Every structure is written in structure tokens, then in C-alpha cells.
Amino acid sequence: MAASSPSLLLLPLVSATRNDLTIKNPNTSRYIATRVIASETRVRICKTSDLCSRRDAMVLLLGVSGFSMNSLAAYAAGLPPEDKPRLCEAECEKELENVPVVTTESGLQYKDIKVGRGPSPPVGYQVAANYVAMVPSGQIFDSSLEKGLPYLFRVGSGQVIKGLDEGILSMKAGGKRRLYIPGPLAFPKGLVSAPGRPRVAPNSPVVFDVSLEYIPGLEFDEEE
Numbered sequence: 001m002a003a004s005s006p007s008l009l010l011l012p013l014v015s016a017t018r019n020d021l022t023i024k025n026p027n028t029s030r031y032i033a034t035r036v037i038a039s040e041t042r043v044r045i046c047k048t049s050d051l052c053s054r055r056d057a058m059v060l061l062l063g064v065s066g067f068s069m070n071s072l073a074a075y076a077a078g079l080p081p082e083d084k085p086r087l088c089e090a091e092c093e094k095e096l097e098n099v100p101v102v103t104t105e106s107g108l109q110y111k112d113i114k115v116g117r118g119p120s121p122p123v124g125y126q127v128a129a130n131y132v133a134m135v136p137s138g139q140i141f142d143s144s145l146e147k148g149l150p151y152l153f154r155v156g157s158g159q160v161i162k163g164l165d166e167g168i169l170s171m172k173a174g175g176k177r178r179l180y181i182p183g184p185l186a187f188p189k190g191l192v193s194a195p196g197r198p199r200v201a202p203n204s205p206v207v208f209d210v211s212l213e214y215i216p217g218l219e220f221d222e223e224e
Helices: 018-024 030-048 054-064 069-077 090-096 162-169
Strands: 109-114 126-134 140-143 151-154 176-181 206-214
Touching: 090 109, 126 162, 162 176, 162 206
Parallel strands: none
Antiparallel strands: 109 176, 126 140, 126 151, 126 206, 176 206
């Protein structure tokens, strides 16, 4: 089970249902809730009619779970890293070369891709974040972008790896950051490989591109 689902070892997925999303963040999660409700409606139609093939029904069920056909194909085919969605594309990579590195007391390093304009999350608050997790070579081993939904977790509560917790706590909503996470702040036991994804050795450094989408209860209007 662990070999086929590395994301389960990375971040505990919470608030993936319609009720949880709409109750905890009725404003900014509206687009997610609408998508889920529409998918559930199509599934009910399939169940009561003969218009959907078995393949259509499977696609709709995957849609309710937050997957897209593109992400399903990526899992099945084991696409190379350059074919997977990223938070920092080629132009962004060039700009990052000129961004200074900030090093914290723990050894965590980061570069701000974009500084947010919203609030920073207090310890224990739930946050919604997108992330792309890579080994130092740039190969992706996990990504919320492939699932089509941001991850919701309580920052500073030990629900994710230490480097990610620390890196997000000093971000502002709407911001993007690249985290260079040393081994002691990453995965002490490592992560097994999966088709199309590299193995993460125990206590090895990893790189996270992360965007802090919003903080439920601390809303803000981002300026373009």
C-alpha cells in the first residue's frame, strides 16, 4: 500500500469531503465544493440510467475523489518529471537564481518565489497549501497538483515533516516559496519508490515548492 501511495506517507489528507470543505471554509473553498457536488450528481445519474459506460462511471468516481484523467494517466504511465505540473516552471527557475537564500537556525533554507499579501498562519491553525515535493535532482516524488486539490493540515502540529511546518509558518497567504529541507527535518525513515517516482532515502535532503493558498478563518483579498 505504501509503495503505490507515497502521498499518504507525506501529508495526511483531511477535509476532502463536501461537508468538511464547506463548513470549515465556506468562502474560499466554494469552487472545490461546487466541483465535488457536480461530480456526485453525475455519479447518481449514471447509477439510474444506462447512458454511462463502465469507463465513464470510473472516471466520475475518480473525479469525486479529486483526481483528474491527467493525474490518473501520470500515475499509470510513470511520466518523467518534466511532464508533471510544477509550481515553478522554467521562467521561475531562472528568476530564482537571483533570489537570495535565507537560512534558519534549524538548517532549513528557502527562497521566496512570491511574497504573499495575506496573514501568516498561527501555530495550530489549519492551512490550505499546494506543494510539489522533489529530491535534489528535481525528480518529483509527490505533488498536490496531480490530485487537483490543495492539502489541508494544521501547521506547527506535527502533521507534516518538520521542514515543511517551519517553512509555512513564516509565509503569508498568497505566497510561494522553495524550501531546501535538510535530512533531519525531512523523512527519518525515508519513502519507498513508486512507478515513475524516485525513492527518498532516510534522512536525505528534499526540496519543496509550496504555495500557501489560504488560511480558513483568516480571509484576505489578494491584490493582483
